[in-house]
Amino acid sequence: MAGPGHEDSAAPADEASAEARLLDQHELSRRAFVKAAALFGTGGFLAAGGLVGLSSLARVSAAADLDSATAAELAKRQWAFVIDLRRCDGCGKCTKGCQQMHFLPEGQEWIKVYTVTGAGGQTISLPVLCQMCEEPPCTKVCPVVATYQEPDGVVVIDQEICIGCRMCMAACPYGVRVFNWQQPPQVPEGARSASPLFTAPQRQGTVGKCDSCAHRLREGDFPACVTSCPMEAIYVGDFVTDIATNGRETVVLSEFLRTNDAFRLKEELGTKPRVYYIAGHGQDLDF
Amino acid sequence: MVEQRTGSPPTAQQELHSAALRPVVDAGRRFWLLFIGLGLVALAGAGAYGLQLVAGGLSVTGYNDQVFWGSYEATLVAFIGFSYGGALVSAVLRLTNAPWRGPITRIAEVSALATLLVGALFPIIHLGHPERIWLLFVQPNFQSPIFWDMVAILTYMLATLVLLTLPLIPDAAALRDHPRLGRWHRRLYGVLSLGWTGTEQQRRSLERALTVVAILIVPLAVVVHTVLSYTFSLTSRPGWHSTIFGPYFVIGAVYSGVAVVILAALAYRRAYGLQRWIDDKTIKKLAFVMVALGAAYGYATFSEITTEGFVGKEAEVELLYGLLLERFAPLFWSFIGLGLLAPIALIAFRRTRTPAGIALAAGLVIVAMYLKRILIVVPPLSRPVIGGDVGAYLPSPVEIAIVSGAAAGVVLIMLFLFRFLPVMAVDEMVEIEREQAEALASRGRTPAPQPISVSGAPDG
Numbered sequence: 001m002a003g004p005g006h007e008d009s010a011a012p013a014d015e016a017s018a019e020a021r022l023l024d025q026h027e028l029s030r031r032a033f034v035k036a037a038a039l040f041g042t043g044g045f046l047a048a049g050g051l052v053g054l055s056s057l058a059r060v061s062a063a064a065d066l067d068s069a070t071a072a073e074l075a076k077r078q079w080a081f082v083i084d085l086r087r088c089d090g091c092g093k094c095t096k097g098c099q100q101m102h103f104l105p106e107g108q109e110w111i112k113v114y115t116v117t118g119a120g121g122q123t124i125s126l127p128v129l130c131q132m133c134e135e136p137p138c139t140k141v142c143p144v145v146a147t148y149q150e151p152d153g154v155v156v157i158d159q160e161i162c163i164g165c166r167m168c169m170a171a172c173p174y175g176v177r178v179f180n181w182q183q184p185p186q187v188p189e190g191a192r193s194a195s196p197l198f199t200a201p202q203r204q205g206t207v208g209k210c211d212s213c214a215h216r217l218r219e220g221d222f223p224a225c226v227t228s229c230p231m232e233a234i235y236v237g238d239f240v241t242d243i244a245t246n247g248r249e250t251v252v253l254s255e256f257l258r259t260n261d262a263f264r265l266k267e268e269l270g271t272k273p274r275v276y277y278i279a280g281h282g283q284d285l286d287f
Numbered sequence: 288m289v290e291q292r293t294g295s296p297p298t299a300q301q302e303l304h305s306a307a308l309r310p311v312v313d314a315g316r317r318f319w320l321l322f323i324g325l326g327l328v329a330l331a332g333a334g335a336y337g338l339q340l341v342a343g344g345l346s347v348t349g350y351n352d353q354v355f356w357g358s359y360e361a362t363l364v365a366f367i368g369f370s371y372g373g374a375l376v377s378a379v380l381r382l383t384n385a386p387w388r389g390p391i392t393r394i395a396e397v398s399a400l401a402t403l404l405v406g407a408l409f410p411i412i413h414l415g416h417p418e419r420i421w422l423l424f425v426q427p428n429f430q431s432p433i434f435w436d437m438v439a440i441l442t443y444m445l446a447t448l449v450l451l452t453l454p455l456i457p458d459a460a461a462l463r464d465h466p467r468l469g470r471w472h473r474r475l476y477g478v479l480s481l482g483w484t485g486t487e488q489q490r491r492s493l494e495r496a497l498t499v500v501a502i503l504i505v506p507l508a509v510v511v512h513t514v515l516s517y518t519f520s521l522t523s524r525p526g527w528h529s530t531i532f533g534p535y536f537v538i539g540a541v542y543s544g545v546a547v548v549i550l551a552a553l554a555y556r557r558a559y560g561l562q563r564w565i566d567d568k569t570i571k572k573l574a575f576v577m578v579a580l581g582a583a584y585g586y587a588t589f590s591e592i593t594t595e596g597f598v599g600k601e602a603e604v605e606l607l608y609g610l611l612l613e614r615f616a617p618l619f620w621s622f623i624g625l626g627l628l629a630p631i632a633l634i635a636f637r638r639t640r641t642p643a644g645i646a647l648a649a650g651l652v653i654v655a656m657y658l659k660r661i662l663i664v665v666p667p668l669s670r671p672v673i674g675g676d677v678g679a680y681l682p683s684p685v686e687i688a689i690v691s692g693a694a695a696g697v698v699l700i701m702l703f704l705f706r707f708l709p710v711m712a713v714d715e716m717v718e719i720e721r722e723q724a725e726a727l728a729s730r731g732r733t734p735a736p737q738p739i740s741v742s743g744a745p746d747g
């Protein structure tokens with residue numbers, strides 16, 4: 001780091017060694033430049049490399065935390081919903097049942113009942129819950145794998161991990177994701193849970209959405225929206241056993257979908273939802 | 288390079304050295320007034336963020352489940368865009384060896400760093416759980432645009448730092464012994480000069496290093512803004528899912544960034560009487576660069592609207608009606624008028640192509656481009672994806688305080704850095720003049736008055 005001022009003070013008698021020192025310095029600073037350039041040139045790559053290295057420690061998804069036997073066991077169910085729009089009268093009881101089940105904050109809806117106008121001018125009530133996409137766009141964009149797909153097809157959120165960037169809300173084409181802006185209400189001691197399958201209370205500053213009542217499905221119970229629908233319009237089913245039920249009547253899932261011309265929302269996006277809708281006659285299929 | 292202390296009148300070079308250090312040795316009373324005023328605004332912003340952290344999270348914003356992004360995301364895109372303009376001005380002018388770059392590269396580099404440092408705070412400010420940001424390093428999802436945003440911004444920050452510090456090396460060596468510098472500054476310059484003595488070898492090494500950085504920073508900055516745009520366009524949302532978004536963001540970034548450089552250069556030359564070096568010709572050249580980019584941005588805007596509107600897909604048409612004729616029309620046409628037409632007109636006509644006119648144009652571009660970023664973020668969100676009502680969004684007082692504090696913070700960082708660093712790249716300017724004189728001499732001509740000269744012809 002010595003500057004030219006110091007060289008000036010070098011004894012003129014010792015010219016040879018002064019020159020040597022000068023050369024030395026040039027060599028030194030030259031090296032410093034090459035180093036700086038090299039540092040920059042490789043800096044980016046090193047940063048990327050380091051991140052790749054770190055990622056060997058990273059989990060691909062929380063589902064990967066499961067051992068393969070458990071995962072295979074869970075994969076023996078592939079859940080689906082069917083909503084018979086001919087029966088839905090838009091009463092909104094599914095929304096309320098869901099809110100009670102999950103201790104949701106006032107106004108937060110995990111199954112929203114939209115009123116849309118069909119091609120013939122008729123009014124249609126359209127309940128929209130998480131579409132349980134086979135190819136979920138939301139899990140792709142989550143930077144920390146807080147939202148992921150369980151082996152049985154349910155897409156859930158780990159609110160202990162979610163950083164609250166809301167990228168998944170941007171990616172979801174169905175608008176089913178909500179954000180916990182406020183501190184959610186208290187939950188009775190016994191009902192509290194931090195599991196991604198059932199998080200109560202919801203965590204402030206994280207994204208929430210319909211979890212398909214995965215905790216109940218695995219216990220052989222019905223989701224809250226199915227049991228609270230007085231019109232028995234919501235069926236829950238499983239593609240593996242090919243059965244679906246609304247709690248009273250049981251149908252063969254594939255046949256039920258085929259004979260009733262079931263459709264899915266925004267099929268053209270390639271998300272492959274597992275929520276099917278059955279339209280009445282003359283209804284517009286494109287919402 | 289050592290300052291020659293003689294009794295004779297100062298040489299042109301000595302005058303340049305003193306001029307570049309004016310903000311360092313004697314900032315002036317108005318500097319401190321501005322510094323304190325902006326400091327208060329920045330403090331208010333920091334306080335507002337504190338409120339958001341402890342007293343209510345993102346509920347203190349105007350966000351809702353439908354419009355869940357707004358001013359923070361717009362600020363992030365805008366500020367990092369400003370940064371790109373500064374870095375690119377410096378890098379591209381060096382690569383093309385434009386002789387007029389000398390007096391403005393330092394200001395461009397400092398502007399790039401200051402806007403980036405503040406802009407890079409917003410990916411954190413907008414989070415619901417900022418304390419969990421470390422998870423991005425521990426368990427990243429490589430598919431996520433947010434992860435690559437972080438990688439790109441951090442890499443770009445490193446590059447911007449190098450772009451600023453490399454040309455400082457010879458300057459620090461040249462100015463280290465300036466008589467008006469205090470002890471601390473001499474020590475700082477001693478460290479920054481890295482043992483520079485100005486030999487041929489060192490010059491060659493520095494030039495090579497600078498070229499490498501300048502070459503790298505161009506694709507790097509393109510990557511940063513493309514990845515930023517991917518945060519929006521890698522969704523299926525109408526209004527965002529568009530192939531033009533990458534280049535659109537890149538052009539918008541440089542356009543607004545050049546405006547920041549112009550404004551900063553004009554402010555410093557006025558405050559410290561640097562007209563002899565940062566002359567009108569230099570400012571006009573920057574203004575022409577800005578106008579060209581403005582035209583490109585206008586073209587991209589037109590192209591996007593036409594391709595989406597002509598086909599008439601339902602969602603896109605709804606969005607366009609909102610933008611051109613309905614809810615967002617006042618904002619959109621303000622952007623077109625104040626952000627594109629007015630600046631281009633101001634610079635196109637000789638009568639208004641004055642420092643004041645150019646400053647006005649640059650100021651308009653900065654404000655209107657911020658507005659445009661709001662228009663990029665908010666309208667596609669406010670349109671419902673399935674059914675229901677159009678979402679409303681108005682920034683809350685907390686948001687306004689944080690964003691204003693950030694804007695003040697950018698200026699504060701620039702003011703602060705120029706209390707330490709020479710405001711012009713003196714060594715580069717001396718070198719450019721020497722090269723030009725040599726080039727002229729080799730063609731057998733006597734050196735005519737230089738376009739940009741250290742000795743500096745009075746303003747023309």
